[in-house]
Amino acid sequence: MKQITEGHVLRRYDGELRELHYKVLEMGTLVLTQVRGALGALKSGDTELAARVIDDDDRVDDLEVEADTEVVALFARRCPKGSDLRLVMALSKAITDLERVGDEAVKIASSVERLYAVRGDRPSEVSLNEVLALADTVVRRFESSLRLVDSWDAEDAQRFIAGQREIADKFHRVLAEMLDNGGDEAGGPGFAVNLVLILKALERVASHAENLAEYVIYQAMGLVLRHHAV
Amino acid sequence: MNTLAESSTVQSRESVKMKSPEKEALIAAHQREFTKTIGEIASPNPRIAAREVNVYYGDKHAIQNIGLDIGHNEVIALIGPSGCGKSTFLRCLNRMNDTIPGCRVTGSIRLDGQDIYEGGLDVVPLRAQVGMVFQKPNPFPKSIYENVAYGPKIHGLASTKAELEEIVETSLRRAGLWDEVKDDLAKPGTSLSGGQQQRLCIARTIAVGPEVILMDEPCSALDPIATAKIEQLIDELRELYTIAIVTHSMQQAARVSQRTAYFHLGRLIEVGETAQIFTNPRHPLTEDYITGRFG
Structure with a gap:
């Protein structure tokens, strides 16, 4: 694996690549805060927190547009090649995934608003705890995937991808249990539907995290792993 | 200690x-x-096959053990920093180095299976078979017509005036210059713009029926539009000829070639499909050069 050790002869180019990288990491941090906020609101029933998560999405969208503009400028002005080309491609794709993770956080927050706003009731503890336990794992994985985009460590990325099978199994298990108990939810089928929507959003977040790890491998090795089953 | x-x-x-x-x-x-080259040096359908080519200028070992095939209807770009040996290698392909005192070439270079360094081989027809276009357009101080007709005349390629006229027209058409000059064939070649002069030189090369066209930085003296025209021409000429181009412009190498060979300090470091070389080169030296990390 090649490590980028030296700067470019044209130093401003290094600065532009670094700036884009920082912007993507900034976006990742903001999106991580959104996901945590949405899940915190789910746990506590804090609908104001859920509303803030939804509002924060505008900032994520702004960052997406800014980062995309930088990508276009880099292609136009620097015609990146080799590892630089793969870096810009990887960052460009990461931008899209991060924006979508932000959307998933908004979906969770919206479900939380629906869950709690109507009657100020709570979903059944059993289902909620199942979803929250899974959510912890998903948040940890999303955090790890952001660290990969920071370090570009392909070996860590490979280990990360190897862990995806386990999380997919967990989703299926929780979903099966929820389907079994669906009709018995304290709040009726409406609660069950919202919890399934949240579960689906979490599954998407985990999938975007896996994409980020794949971009790290693409950047480091030029290997495309998309559409290959884990 | x-x-x-x-x-x-x-x-x-x-x-x-x-x-x-x-x-x-x-x-x-x-x-x-x-010093083995990374990548596939062989071509399934080689027109030129170079093996273990070494060039010495006196004591200086300018290029070392270069092996490289150039396929039919292929444009290969030779890239690398100044002094890396890419032009030296290009000049070996039609024995242009023979004209340099103290220059010695070893190894083998075959054109359609025939060793071009074999004793007794006449270099004049060889240089018609393997034509060359230089950095600066160098038309003869003669008319446009005469510039193109000169080669076919001395090689005896036309027996009548009509045949010669046909060669001139075909060559100018292939070089994408006919429409611009057909009414001014008697004007001096030097009266044309830089880009037109370069296309005239390409027409002159084509006129003697080459198999291979070597280009040594053919666009470095041209503006972007003239450069684009030459690049378009290179793409069209690939249908008929094998082309090897030395260029300092990586964008140009990426645009016009199917394969790219990276030279460094007299060695052929890496060769591969152009898209692979510019997206995922395998040698760190290639990577440093194409990403602009190497001075």
């Missing part, structure tokens, strides 16, 4: 003393392995 230093001195003296043809062969084999 002293003991170590002494013992290593003794050891190196020992190996010098023990030098033998076998050892020399071992060292040579090691060096060959060490």
Whole structure:
């Protein structure tokens, strides 16, 4: 694996690549805060927190547009090649995934608003705890995937991808249990539907995290792993 | 420390003393392995096949053990920093280096299976078969018509005036210049713009029926529009000819070639499909050069 050790002869180019990288990491941090906020609101029933998560999405969208503009400028002005080309491609794709993770956080927050706003009731503890336990794992994985985009460590990325099978199994298990108990939810089928929507959003977040790890491998090795089953 | 230093001195003296043809062969084999080009040097359908080519300018070993095929209907870009040997290698392909005093070429270069360095081979027809376009357009101080007609005349390619006129027209058409000059064929070649002059030189090369066209930085003296026209022309000419182009512009190499060969300090470091070289080169030196990390 090649490590980028030296700067470019044209130093401003290094600065532009670094700036884009920082912007993507900034976006990742903001999106991580959104996901945590949405899940915190789910746990506590804090609908104001859920509303803030939804509002924060505008900032994520702004960052997406800014980062995309930088990508276009880099292609136009620097015609990146080799590892630089793969870096810009990887960052460009990461931008899209991060924006979508932000959307998933908004979906969770919206479900939380629906869950709690109507009657100020709570979903059944059993289902909620199942979803929250899974959510912890998903948040940890999303955090790890952001660290990969920071370090570009392909070996860590490979280990990360190897862990995806386990999380997919967990989703299926929780979903099966929820389907079994669906009709018995304290709040009726409406609660069950919202919890399934949240579960689906979490599954998407985990999938975007896996994409980020794949971009790290693409950047480091030029290997495309998309559409290959884990 | 002293003991170590002494013992290593003794050891190196020992190996010098023990030098033998076998050892020399071992060292040579090691060096060959060490300097091996990354990527596939062979082509399934080679027009030119170069193997273990070395060029010496007096004591200077300018290029070392270069092996490279150039396929039919292929544009290959030779890239690398100044002094890397890419132009030297290009000039080997039609024996242009023969004209440089003190220059010695070893190894083999075959054009359609025929060794072009074989004793007794006439270089004049060779240079018609393997034509060359230079950095600066160099039309003869004659009319546009005469510039193109000169080669076919001296090579005896036309027996009548009509045949010669046909060669001139076809060549100018292939060089994408006919429409611009058809009414001014009697004007001096030097009256054309830089880009037109370069296309005139390409027409002149085409007129003698080459198989291979070598281009040594053909656009470095041209503006972007003239450059784009030459690049479009290169793409069209690929249908009929094999083209090797030396260029300092990586964008140009990426745009016009199917394969790219990266040279560094007289060695062919890496060769591969152009898209692969510019997205995922395998050698760190190639990577440093194409990403602009290497001065």
